[in-house]
Amino acid sequence: MQLVDLTKHFGKVKALDGLTLDIAQGELVALLGPSGCGKTTALRSLAGLQELDRGQMIVDGKDVTFQNANKRGMGMVFQAYSLFPHLTAGENVEYGLKLRAHKASADKRKHRSTELLEIVGLSTHRNHYPHQLSGGQQQRIALARALAISPKVLLLDEPLSALDAKVRTQLREEIRRIQLELGTTTLFVTHDQEEALSIADRVGVMRNGQLEQIAVPSELYDRPSTAFVAEFVGLTNPIQGKVSAGSIDILGGSLKVLPGSITSGTGIALVRPESIQVESNKSGEARIFSASFLGASCRLMITLSDGTRITAQMPSSESVGLVAGASVNVSVLDLPVFVKAVT
Amino acid sequence: MGAEPLKRTWKVQVWRRFIIGFVALYLIVPLYSMFDFSTKPFGLQDKGRNLRAWRIIPSQPDLGIAILRSLITAGIVMLLILFMVVPTVIWVQLKLPKLRRPLELLCLLPLAIPAIVIVVGIAPLYRWISINLTESPITLSGVYSMLVLPYTYRSLSAALDAVDIHTLAEAAQTLGASTFRMISGVIMPTIRTGIINGSFIAIALVLGEFTISNILNFKTFQVVIAQIGRSSGSVAVSVSLASILFVLVLLLLVPAHKRREEVLDVDLA
Numbered sequence A: 001m002q003l004v005d006l007t008k009h010f011g012k013v014k015a016l017d018g019l020t021l022d023i024a025q026g027e028l029v030a031l032l033g034p035s036g037c038g039k040t041t042a043l044r045s046l047a048g049l050q051e052l053d054r055g056q057m058i059v060d061g062k063d064v065t066f067q068n069a070n071k072r073g074m075g076m077v078f079q080a081y082s083l084f085p086h087l088t089a090g091e092n093v094e095y096g097l098k099l100r101a102h103k104a105s106a107d108k109r110k111h112r113s114t115e116l117l118e119i120v121g122l123s124t125h126r127n128h129y130p131h132q133l134s135g136g137q138q139q140r141i142a143l144a145r146a147l148a149i150s151p152k153v154l155l156l157d158e159p160l161s162a163l164d165a166k167v168r169t170q171l172r173e174e175i176r177r178i179q180l181e182l183g184t185t186t187l188f189v190t191h192d193q194e195e196a197l198s199i200a201d202r203v204g205v206m207r208n209g210q211l212e213q214i215a216v217p218s219e220l221y222d223r224p225s226t227a228f229v230a231e232f233v234g235l236t237n238p239i240q241g242k243v244s245a246g247s248i249d250i251l252g253g254s255l256k257v258l259p260g261s262i263t264s265g266t267g268i269a270l271v272r273p274e275s276i277q278v279e280s281n282k283s284g285e286a287r288i289f290s291a292s293f294l295g296a297s298c299r300l301m302i303t304l305s306d307g308t309r310i311t312a313q314m315p316s317s318e319s320v321g322l323v324a325g326a327s328v329n330v331s332v333l334d335l336p337v338f339v340k341a342v343t
Numbered sequence B: 001m002g003a004e005p006l007k008r009t010w011k012v013q014v015w016r017r018f019i020i021g022f023v024a025l026y027l028i029v030p031l032y033s034m035f036d037f038s039t040k041p042f043g044l045q046d047k048g049r050n051l052r053a054w055r056i057i058p059s060q061p062d063l064g065i066a067i068l069r070s071l072i073t074a075g076i077v078m079l080l081i082l083f084m085v086v087p088t089v090i091w092v093q094l095k096l097p098k099l100r101r102p103l104e105l106l107c108l109l110p111l112a113i114p115a116i117v118i119v120v121g122i123a124p125l126y127r128w129i130s131i132n133l134t135e136s137p138i139t140l141s142g143v144y145s146m147l148v149l150p151y152t153y154r155s156l157s158a159a160l161d162a163v164d165i166h167t168l169a170e171a172a173q174t175l176g177a178s179t180f181r182m183i184s185g186v187i188m189p190t191i192r193t194g195i196i197n198g199s200f201i202a203i204a205l206v207l208g209e210f211t212i213s214n215i216l217n218f219k220t221f222q223v224v225i226a227q228i229g230r231s232s233g234s235v236a237v238s239v240s241l242a243s244i245l246f247v248l249v250l251l252l253l254v255p256a257h258k259r260r261e262e263v264l265d266v267d268l269a
């Protein structure tokens, strides 16, 4: 599937500004971005629910740009609950099958819906009406309904954002499992970076209707190509230093700068909390301001000698003796960092 | 500590009973009075109460045909609502949100304009219709379907506001539904309670309308009742009472329908 130069204005607002994206067969790509960056607009355009000002959409080598929504064969799960309230869960799943041109027989439909209800783990809820289901169950049925028509592409628009944290993590893993099982090409939209990083093959970070960077999750995290990506995905410590010859000097170390960073003068390195090394030292110049225990890991707020405050994170097992008020030495791991200009 | 809320609920209980009782009286006393009046001894030959006024209802000239006409008119109004008003309101809500306010205003207009003014306005039209097309009172369904707009519109828009029809519509479309199937197969069933409510109110209104049909000289149910009233008060009252009860039963059917649905849901749970 290819999206080329998708552009859409709403009055003066540029919701999509030349979005270009390739998705391979069977791949799960997550679009990540702050609210209002055009994620929903992109999905709705792809589903044919929204006309574009400009751009082209190609699915399986066929140009679908001007195809009606009801002919595109894209399954969509919405952010809002969207089950048809007058139909049972089973009937909802069968709805799309009933509309197919070569209508499947009632037996075949029933067989297919049973299969999908099983996949989403709700076969016992076939005869329940939507108002008798919890939010998470409703979204599962919505997923089953979208998958029932064997869609060319599955579009998920923040399907988990209305659910509480526990259900959310559980369901996102289930979505990934089902997607891998069925091999459905999927575009998953979210503003939650953890969600995107944890289930996607590749994550695209969007900003103001454009794709800032698209990469596999680890690369996106370790090698951001813009300051926006570095700061939006994960936590960063802004630390000022001098840049020269492709390196920046901070915290007594010299780190390589990533492509896209500024190349000379004073810059701000965006350093991950895990890259900060903390060492207990009575005569250290830095001081631990606070320590918070997060289970497997531990997060420290550290005040440097010049008064700036940075965050360090490490496995809990390595945090012995690092308590609030302790004096420490701070250094930084030798990993490439992104450096942005001082503003 | 527990006494305070206890006392309050006790008071609430009393008030509730009092208000319900009062409203019941307010509704039942006139009905009972009508019944009382219709069974009073009539003339000198009658000894004591009797149901004569009720017994001669079927033999009233024009009455049967008038009831039939009014029912047919009501039926046509209902069809007009179902096939014109409902799709229009849905369409505007879905695709033309800018027209929502104007449409609402338009639909509420009949409330603001007195029936008598409406009659004066449309009388020439009906004169033309009766000369050139037909004299059938069923043509009244035209004005009536306009007259009931405020009530049907209200119940429809309330039902539409209660659900996220945009998302439902889009879900149906991505699953392959044409616009027609989306509206008829998803949106209309979703708001069916609103459609049913609106239609029943419309029927009740049509069956009870007098001013317009009388002035336009159409012998509808209410007009014939008025006619009978001129010759025999007690018969007219008994017919009125019968019609009120009929409409009452009609309106009671609405919640009955809803209740059935809920019972069904609970069974499946």
Ligand SMILES: Nc1ncnc2c1ncn2[C@@H]1O[C@H](COP(=O)(O)OP(=O)(O)O)[C@@H](O)[C@H]1O
Pocket (backbone or CB within 6 Å): A010, A013, A014, A015, A033, A034, A035, A036, A037, A038, A039, A040, A041, A042
């Ligand atoms: N139907 C619309 N009319 C006007 N503006 C819209 C409409 N839909 C979206 N927008 C605007 O387009 C921008 C992108 O919206 P959207 O795609 O919904 O963002 P996201 O889903 O990433 O939060 C926002 O600024 C939003 O206000």
Ligand SMILES: [Mg+2]
Pocket (backbone or CB within 6 Å): A039, A040, A041, A158
């Ligand atoms: Mg959105």
